[in-house]
Amino acid sequence: xxxxxxxxxxxxxxxxxxxxDAAFVHSVCAVVLKGNWHKLSNVxxxxxxxxxxxxxxxxxxxxxxxxxxxxxxxxQSLPHYQHSLQSFWTMVHLLTKKRQFKTARELLExxxxxxxLSSPAVLSSLLSAYDDxxxxxxxxxxxxxxxxxxxxxxxAFQIFDQMKNEGLKPDQHAxxxxxxxxxxxxxxxxxxxxxxxxxxxxxxxxxxxxxxxLHVCFKSxxxxxxxxxxxxxxxxxxxxxxxxYNTLISLFCxxxxxxxxxxxxxxMRRERVNPDITxYNTLIHGFCREGRMxxxxxxxxxxxxxxxxxxTYTTLIDGYCRxxxxxxxxxxxxxxxxxxxxxxxxxxxxxxxxLCEEGKMKAANKLLNEMDERxxxxxxxxxxxxxxxxxxxxxxxxxxxxxxxxxxxxxxxDHFTFxxLIHGFCxxxxxxxxxxxxxxMLNAGISPNYSTFSWLVDGYCNQNNEEEVxxxxxxxxxxxxxxxxxxxxxxxxxxxxxxLVDYAQKIxxxxxxxxxxxxxxxxxxxxxxxxxxxKPIASSEILNNMLKNKLxxxxxxxxxxxxxxxxxxxxxxxxxxxxxxxxxxxxxxYKLMQEARSNSMCKPTEGTTxxxxxxxKGISHQDGTLGHHSWAVxxxxxxxxxxxxxxxxxxxSAPVFFEIAEQLSNGIFNLVGKxxxxxxxxxxxxxxxxxxxx
Numbered sequence: 102x103x104x105x106x107x108x109x110x111x112x113x114x115x116x117x118x119x120x121x122d123a124a125f126v127h128s129v130c131a132v133v134l135k136g137n138w139h140k141l142s143n144v145x146x147x148x149x150x151x152x153x154x155x156x157x158x159x160x161x162x163x164x165x166x167x168x169x170x171x172x173x174x175x176x177q178s179l180p181h182y183q184h185s186l187q188s189f190w191t192m193v194h195l196l197t198k199k200r201q202f203k204t205a206r207e208l209l210e211x212x213x214x215x216x217x218l219s220s221p222a223v224l225s226s227l228l229s230a231y232d233d234x235x236x237x238x239x240x241x242x243x244x245x246x247x248x249x250x251x252x253x254x255x256x257a258f259q260i261f262d263q264m265k266n267e268g269l270k271p272d273q274h275a276x277x278x279x280x281x282x283x284x285x286x287x288x289x290x291x292x293x294x295x296x297x298x299x300x301x302x303x304x305x306x307x308x309x310x311x312x313x314x315l316h317v318c319f320k321s322x323x324x325x326x327x328x329x330x331x332x333x334x335x336x337x338x339x340x341x342x343x344x345x346y347n348t349l350i351s352l353f354c355x356x357x358x359x360x361x362x363x364x365x366x367x368x369m370r371r372e373r374v375n376p377d378i379t380x381y382n383t384l385i386h387g388f389c390r391e392g393r394m395x396x397x398x399x400x401x402x403x404x405x406x407x408x409x410x411x412x413t414y415t416t417l418i419d420g421y422c423r424x425x426x427x428x429x430x431x432x433x434x435x436x437x438x439x440x441x442x443x444x445x446x447x448x449x450x451x452x453x454x455x456l457c458e459e460g461k462m463k464a465a466n467k468l469l470n471e472m473d474e475r476x477x478x479x480x481x482x483x484x485x486x487x488x489x490x491x492x493x494x495x496x497x498x499x500x501x502x503x504x505x506x507x508x509x510x511x512x513x514x515d516h517f518t519f520x521x522l523i524h525g526f527c528x529x530x531x532x533x534x535x536x537x538x539x540x541x542m543l544n545a546g547i548s549p550n551y552s553t554f555s556w557l558v559d560g561y562c563n564q565n566n567e568e569e570v571x572x573x574x575x576x577x578x579x580x581x582x583x584x585x586x587x588x589x590x591x592x593x594x595x596x597x598x599x600x601l602v603d604y605a606q607k608i609x610x611x612x613x614x615x616x617x618x619x620x621x622x623x624x625x626x627x628x629x630x631x632x633x634x635x636k637p638i639a640s641s642e643i644l645n646n647m648l649k650n651k652l653x654x655x656x657x658x659x660x661x662x663x664x665x666x667x668x669x670x671x672x673x674x675x676x677x678x679x680x681x682x683x684x685x686x687x688x689x690x691y692k693l694m695q696e697a698r699s700n701s702m703c704k705p706t707e708g709t710t711x712x713x714x715x716x717x718k719g720i721s722h723q724d725g726t727l728g729h730h731s732w733a734v735x736x737x738x739x740x741x742x743x744x745x746x747x748x749x750x751x752x753x754s755a756p757v758f759f760e761i762a763e764q765l766s767n768g769i770f771n772l773v774g775k776x777x778x779x780x781x782x783x784x785x786x787x788x789x790x791x792x793x794x795x
Contacts, residue, residue, distance in 0.1 A: 155188045159195060166199035186212070190227045197236050206243050213247050219256035224263050234269065242275040249278035254286060261295060265302055273307050280313040289321040308339055315348045319355070327352055341372075347379050354387025359396070362387060378407040382416060389420025411437070415448045422455035430455065443475070450482045457490035465490070478510060485517045492525025497534075500525055516547045523553055527560040532569075535560065536576065543582045554591035558599070567604050570596075574611060586617050593623055597630035598665065605630060621652045622661070629662060629676050633669065640676075644683050654680055659690045663697070 155176055159169045173192045177184055184192075189212045196205035218224065228237050241264050248257035257279050264271050276299050283292035296314055300306070306314075311334050318327035327349060334341060346369050353362035362384060369376055381404050388397035397420055401413065414437040421430035430452060434444060449472055456465040465487060472479055484507045491500040500522060507514060519542035526535035535557060542549055554573075561569045570592060574584040589612040596605035605627060609619065619627075624647040631640035666673055677694060680686055686694075 155184065159188070159191050166195055166201055169195050170201075170204065186218075186223070187227070187230070190230070193240060194231050194233070194236055197239050198233065202239075205240075209240065209243055210247055213244060214251070218244060219248065219253075219259040219263075221259065221263055221266075224260075225267075228267060237267075238264070238269045238271075241269060242272050245271060245275040246278045249275075249282040252282055252286065254282060254288060254291070257282065258291065258295070261298075265298060270302050271299070271304060273304065273310060276304055277307075277309045277313060280310060280317070284313055284317045284320060287320050289317050289323075292317045293326075306337075306339070308334075308342055308345070311339060312342070312344050312348065315345060315352075319348055319352045322352070322355055324352060324356055324358065341374070343374055343377060343380075346374060346376075347383060350380060350387075351383050354383055354390075357387075357391065359384075359387055359391075359393075375406050378404075378410055378413065381407060381409075382412050385413065385420075386416045389416055389423070392420070392424045394420055394424055394426070409440075411442050411445055411448070414442060415445065415451065418448055419451040422451050425455075427452075427455050427459065444477075446472075446477060446480050446483065449477070450480070450486065453483060454486050457486055460494075462490065462494070481507070481512055481515055481518070484512065485515070485521060488518060488525075489521040492521045492528070495525070495529045497522075497525050497529055497531065514541075514545060516542070519545070519547060519549075520553055523549075524556050527556040530560060530564065532557065532560045532564070536573075540577070540580050540582070543577065543580070548587065549591075550587075551591045551594060554588065555595045555598075558592060558595040562599060562601070567596075567601065571604065571607055571611070574608075574615075584615070586612070586620065589617060590620070590623050594626050597626050600630075600634065602627070602630040602634045602636075618650070619646075621647065621654060622658050624650075624652060625654055625658050625662060625680075628679075629666070629673075632676050632679075633666075633672055641679065644679060644685060647685060648683055652685075653687050654685050654690060655687050656689045656693055659686075659693055 155173075158172060169192065173184070173188070176182055189208065193205050193209050196202075196208065212218075218227075231237065241260055245257050245260045245264075248260060261271060261276075261279055276295070279295055280292050283289070283295065292314070296306075296310075299310075311330060314330055315327055318324070318330065331341070331345075331349070334345075346365055349365050350362045353359070353365065366376065366380065366384065369380070381400060384400050385397045388394070388400065394417075397417060401409065401417060404413075414433060418430045418433050418437075421427070421433065434448065434452065437448075438444065449468055453465045453468055456462070456468070469479065469483070469487065472483075484503055488500045488503050491497070491503070504514065504518065504522065507518070519538055522538045523535045523542070526532065526538065539549060539553070539557070542553075557573065558570050561567060573592065574588060577584045577588065589608055592608045593605045593612075596602070596608065609623065609627060612619065612623075624643055628640045628643035628647070631637070631643060663673060677686075
């Protein structure tokens with residue numbers, strides 16, 4: 102009877118099926134329960150089935166999960182029907198409830214990436230359809246693991262957040278998967294957030310979760326949090342394992358805390374956790390990195406219960422090379438190969454690097470040929486080391502041959518390769534070749550840095566061909582590349598460093614014509630260069646433009662300028678004074694300036710002796726003069742440095758301060774005469790007045 106009714110439904114079409122969904126669903130269920138699958142082969146059923154119908158059929162057949170699964174897969178094979186998200190979820194729910202976990206998880210993985218499952222709105226709707234906390238929790242745990250293993254951090258975190266909001270407690274395995282993924286992707290802040298929220302919802306961390314969090318500490322180099330985790334483990338009775346100790350040792354060695362690392366090794370012995378070769382390798386690497394080869398060798402000789410491997414020997418060989426003990430490194434390599442351990446690429450790289458540093462190029466080439474004989478393919482580090490060494494020696498023919506060999510071997514030229522070649526060609530004054538390598542570098546998608554353009558600028562300036570430098574941005578654009586701000590900035594910086602401020606200004610004008618606005622570094626460097634060239638008005642105008650464009654001098658720029666012009670500290674003081682007057686310094690720069698001033702007050706100034714009274718005992722310059730014009734006198738002025746030091750003691754007493762300035766001025770007068778220092782004295786007094794009455 103039911104079979105005939107189903108046939109009638111199929112013949113009448115979807116118009117009548119819509120009015121009798123319940124009867125249709127029961128008819129299909131009856132056919133399935135009887136096993137009469139051939140009666141469902143009618144093509145029209147694909148048009149009759151809807152997501153709602155399938156859900157009802159699956160639920161009615163749910164007493165036998167295998168029957169529901171069979172119908173689900175049969176419906177999926179129909180050409181005119183596709184399962185909805187609700188149908189997938191229903192089937193996963195039924196399989197999970199019947200503890201058919203493998204099938205349920207495999208099905209979940211199939212549609213987890215196709216639908217917006219991690220969306221809070223979608224997930225809430227699906228969860229509300231089935232009031233089964235245990236099953237919902239299990240499915241969400243799987244989802245969190247699936248997304249975590251696929252490195253979908255946002256989706257995995259949304260699942261975790263949804264579980265917390267729904268009052269569901271994730272299991273340890275799911276939490277561990279999420280935390281591991283966050284640790285590997287260096288999302289340490291998010292990892293700690295998940296960890297603390299995990300504790301709040303009642304998840305009890307096990308050794309695996311603690312190990313992951315210790316790995317998070319290692320990634321962020323946070324010793325304090327790692328020590329807190331170890332104390333927490335001790336309080337909760339969670340015993341550390343080998344991975345725990347190895348992670349702690351790696352963390353301490355990374356921070357240079359070698360005695361703490363050795364203390365962890367001692368604890369391992371007390372708790373009868375046998376160290377493996379990774380433990381020893383980590384400790385040895387920590388000591389080798391700091392050149393403490395005696396301790397590294399002692400640990401090597403103490404290895405017990407583990408066998409030294411290629412990493413162990415290579416670490417020691419590299420350590421010996423770094424402390425200039427090449428002979429010991431070569432002896433250790435012989436011992437390594439005598440034990441049946443072949444030298445790997447890192448081993449060769451360490452020795453080749455040291456041979457190149459010592460100028461033993463024949464020996465380095467011999468090792469390169471040995472690698473070829475042993476079918477050991479050199480990597481970028483091998484080739485770059487040799488290319489750089491030959492470039493420094495001006496042997497560009499062999500450097501270029503190595504570059505071609507890299508390409509033949511399928512190695513990709515990186516920024517180290519290009520920089521070495523550009524530097525080498527500039528050194529031998531083959532500037533056209535250097536520019537071609539620059540274009541090749543840009544074509545590879547690698548942005549040249551300041552030093553790259555510095556070599557080109559220096560090369561052309563040494564040939565008295567500064568005009569060619571001005572054409573570099575145009576040449577770059579003619580080759581189809583973008584001449585961005587960093588290129589102009591680099592050229593301006595180098596011209597300023599060489600004292601060619603007029604050419605720097607020409608680059609700046611070209612930059613403006615192209616519609617590229619200057620940044621804080623460009624303005625700061627140009628302003629200082631003008632001041633250094635004896636053009637204070639132009640310097641002040643640059644700072645005014647900087648103020649107009651609402652730019653400030655950051656701590657990074659402050660440090661950059663101080664490092665670049667460390668030999669012109671007096672001129673820097675004058676420049677910083679102008680920047681302060683215009684309010685162009687970031688707040689944290691004032692702190693840096695205060696620290697620098699405090700440090701300078703603790704050191705005696707070379708060429709200057711002064712009593713703690715108010716009389717200058719003597720002032721001198723390296724060549725016995727104070728310069729040939731007023732600005733040279735003012736920025737090479739040792740009295741300015743003394744005045745600023747005395748300013749700290751006499752800030753509140755203007756009469757005393759002016760008395761000191763006057764006597765210092767007289768000291769200059771006695772040394773170099775009236776005509777040579779009159780303007781310098783007036784300038785010094787002006788600075789003092791501005792400092793006192795600003």
